[in-house]
Structures are given as C-alpha cells and as structure tokens.
Amino acid sequence: MIELENVGFSYRDGEENAITALNGVTLDFAKGEFTAVLGRNGSGKSTLAKLLNALLLPTEGRVLVFGADTADENELFGIRKSVGIVFQNPDNQTVASIVEDDAAFGPENLGLPREEIIRRVDWALKAVGMEEYRFASSSGMSGGQKQRAAIAGILAMKPKVIVFDESTSMLDPSGRKEVMSVIRKLTGEGLGAILITHDMGEAADADRVVVLDGGAVVADGTPREVFSGADVGAYNLKLPLAAAIAKRLEDGGIRTDGAFTEAELTEAIYRALK
Secondary structure, three states: OEEEEEEEEEEEOOOOOEEEEEEEEEEEEOOOOEEEEEOOOOOOHHHHHHHOOOOOOOOEEEEEEOOEEOOOHHHHHHHHHHEEEEOOOHHHHOOOOEHHHHHHHHHHHOOOOHHHHHHHHHHHHHHOOOHHHOOOEHHHOOHHHHHHHHHHHHHOOOOOEEEEEOOOOOOOHHHHHHHHHHHHHHHHOOOEEEEEOOOHHHHHOOOEEEEEEOOEEEEEEOHHHHHOOOOHHHHOOOOOHHHHHHHHHHHOOOOOOOOOOHHHHHHHHHHHHO
C-alpha cells in the first residue's frame, strides 16, 4: 500500500542549518492494517505522517503510494486522494459550520456529480456514527463528535488509507474511545489506518506497532512483541495499563500468564479468584 525506501528528511532552521528529522527509514504499510506509530517528542512521527501523502517530500530515499512516487508532481492528485490525513485539532479541519456540508466539501472539490456526493456523505456519516448529527452545527458538539465528523469528511473522498496524526490527543477518554472504535471498524472493512500516538493503550489495540527514536525505526512488530522488548523503557515508552497491572500482579505472586489486553487481564483475575 505504502512503501518507504531508505527515507530521510531534514528541516532548515533560521540559520539554514540542517536538522535531521528522519534518517534511513524503510517501512511498508499493508492494506487493511492498523499500525500505531510511537515515539517521544522529536522522534519524527509527525514528519513521517506528512511524508505519507506528499505534504512533505523526502530529502533522501523515496515514498511510494500504490506504486506512485510522491516526488512525481503528476502523481500528487492521485496520491492525496488515496491517503487522507486527520490532524490533532478537529476545529482546524472544519470548513463548514454544518456537519453534512463539511463532509460534502471534499467530494465537491473532486468535481463529483451531486448524486454521488449525496451517496458518499450518507455513507461516510453512517460509517462514523454521525448520521443523526448531519444537520447539526459543529460548534455545539463534543471533541469526539467533531473528530468523527472530520473523519467523515476524509472518508467521503474514499481514500484507501487514513493517517491519524495524534488525532486523539486533545480528546477526553470518551472521545478517544469513539475515534478508536471508528478506526477499528474501518480497518475491518479493508481501509488502512496509521495512528500517530503517545497513548500506549491505543497502541496496544493496533495490529502492529512501529517505534521511532531519533528519526530512525527502533522497533517494529505486534504490540505484544514490541512492549515485551528489553529496550522499551529506553525509548520513553510504558507498558499499556492492562499489561502493567498484570506485571504488578505477577510480582505479587498472582499468576496472569502474561496477560496483555484488558480481556486477558479480566480472565486472569477471574481465574485467580475462583
């Protein structure tokens, strides 16, 4: 779906000095896969997100989106149709005051027929559970509802993958749960999702976790594989809450059989209390 081949990216500071954000990154992202990207501040996560749909171009290596090179200007329209991005603050992505109008903005700019726009808006709002708010003003909605509306606007353009660049960081736990539920639903229907996050619990729910540190990939695997690695602490990562509780219980002599998820922890505690 997306391939990064030895990708590097450098910014220029005010004195024109090069500051390396990514260095030698080689990754691929598969169709229908839910990948969480973790790393401390300054590790290159947001730079990576912007490279995936050519908001930034690599200074070294190349990024291929369904075989198209992001450096090829002739391919940019197709690349940006294929890869949508949802940013941190939903208010910064709102272009219309009414939810339905906001969801229709992207398809309208693609020049689609009115009937197709209506179909896409109906589908997108239903996909994120916002159909009952279609005529509502976004100004009166919660953060989670606003972010779901923003996702609907991206979905209406029918991308093949959505990058969520810390899209849950400004939300309360309820809002985060809403957005994570939408991501899981979409990947179950074949859409690719790449979530840039600081939340270990969100990462634990992903199919795959990639860890960046100093602009390089330092870990890549399933959540269980990554969080059981010996160097997790060195990259400023903590165990997801369920796994941390399980470890504390094990240290206290209560067997949990390496419980990692909430479901596994619940089952382990149930067994221990029987």
